[in-house]
Amino acid sequence: MREDRLRDFIDQNRLDFDRIESPNVDFVWKEIVSKTQKKKTKPNYLLLIIGVLFALLAILFISNRKTNQKLDRLEHYVLDSQYKTEHEQLLKTVTEKENEILSQNIKEEDYKEIFEELDELERNQSFIEEDFQTYGNTDELMRTLFKHYERKSKILEILLLENEKRKYNAHIDHREI
Amino acid sequence: MLKAERKDDDQIMIEQCIKGNSLAQKKLYDKYSQAMYHTIIRMLPFPNEAEDILQDTFIKVFRKIESYRGQATLGAWIKKICINTTLKYLRKQSPIAYGIEEENLNYVESTKTELRYSVNTIHEEIKKLPKGSRVVLNLYLFEGYTHKEISACLNISESTSKSQYQRGRILLQNQLKSLQHERG
Numbered sequence: 001m002r003e004d005r006l007r008d009f010i011d012q013n014r015l016d017f018d019r020i021e022s023p024n025v026d027f028v029w030k031e032i033v034s035k036t037q038k039k040k041t042k043p044n045y046l047l048l049i050i051g052v053l054f055a056l057l058a059i060l061f062i063s064n065r066k067t068n069q070k071l072d073r074l075e076h077y078v079l080d081s082q083y084k085t086e087h088e089q090l091l092k093t094v095t096e097k098e099n100e101i102l103s104q105n106i107k108e109e110d111y112k113e114i115f116e117e118l119d120e121l122e123r124n125q126s127f128i129e130e131d132f133q134t135y136g137n138t139d140e141l142m143r144t145l146f147k148h149y150e151r152k153s154k155i156l157e158i159l160l161l162e163n164e165k166r167k168y169n170a171h172i173d174h175r176e177i
Numbered sequence: 178m179l180k181a182e183r184k185d186d187d188q189i190m191i192e193q194c195i196k197g198n199s200l201a202q203k204k205l206y207d208k209y210s211q212a213m214y215h216t217i218i219r220m221l222p223f224p225n226e227a228e229d230i231l232q233d234t235f236i237k238v239f240r241k242i243e244s245y246r247g248q249a250t251l252g253a254w255i256k257k258i259c260i261n262t263t264l265k266y267l268r269k270q271s272p273i274a275y276g277i278e279e280e281n282l283n284y285v286e287s288t289k290t291e292l293r294y295s296v297n298t299i300h301e302e303i304k305k306l307p308k309g310s311r312v313v314l315n316l317y318l319f320e321g322y323t324h325k326e327i328s329a330c331l332n333i334s335e336s337t338s339k340s341q342y343q344r345g346r347i348l349l350q351n352q353l354k355s356l357q358h359e360r361g
Binding site for chain 2: 006007009010013014016017018019020021023024025027028029031032033035036
């Protein structure tokens with residue numbers, strides 16, 4: 001069997017075979033450093049960018065949702081021109097009466113039943129608004145809303161009349177005394 | 178005692194590399210880059226490309242060092258990454274032809290004469306071998322792979338590996354002979 005002298009030679013001089021050439025190790029090292037650092041920082045930048053994007057999207061989503069909700073409510077009340085005038089008129093009447101009651105310093109405990117009725121109407125109004133968001137401003141809902149305003153307007157009217165009556169009676173009592 | 182010290186030294190270096198200590202990384206690179214470069218350049222005899230592979234090898238080493246479990250020596254572990262990176266590059270570059278061409282390969286090695294060539298000359302002549310036999314010859318002679326391991330590594334049969342090795346040796350011997358003739 002022939003001796004593999006090439007192999008023997010390589011084995012004997014193995015270390016010398018790894019010392020022949022002079023690669024540009026410093027240049028390669030700089031490249032390694034720049035690439036490993038890039039790899040280290042890239043994900044951080046990526047995470048930062050993703051985080052900021054998520055935050056922006058969340059803000060946009062929330063603000064858009066709130067705006068849409070407000071718009072929805074407004075739109076439900078004013079969109080249909082056929083109801084617009086009637087709606088504005090009723091709302092104006094209710095608002096005027098509410099302002100009048102506020103200006104008269106009416107005490108809630110003096111008209112407990114009426115205020116309970118008004119609270120009930122407030123709850124009803126919130127249900128109607130929910131229905132508007134669910135079904136849109138259908139004719140049926142618009143009529144319900146108008147009825148609600150009319151009813152509220154009547155109750156506020158009763159409250160004002162009752163208060164007038166109370167004031168009148170107090171005046172008479174005062175004169176008789 | 179010296180071995181133990183070396184082991185401790187490597188262990189500390191590895192732990193620091195895992196922590197991303199750049200000084201430890203540089204120390205590891207300084208220790209092994211020269212040998213790894215020669216492993217690469219013998220299989221891929223183009224300095225710029227060999228440096229690129231060296232760079233890729235150490236980037237992989239630093240990324241994977243956490244997975245080093247000490248089954249082999251650190252040098253052997255890095256060498257494996259180095260060889261795999263080189264072979265992957267060679268495969269991408271162009272398919273390595275391992276089929277034996279019918280050449281007039283006359284083996285002229287004498288059993289009595291000593292090898293009269295320098296390490297440098299043999300190194301340079303190995304680099305001139307065709308890609309297929311150059312890779313097999315390097316893996317077998319320099320990296321200590323068996324033909325079975327080479328066949329698995331290069332996805333060739335064991336007999337092809339043996340043939341390529343023989344072919345590489347004959348070509349190398351012929352190259353050395355003609356070099357000798359040129360020099361008179």
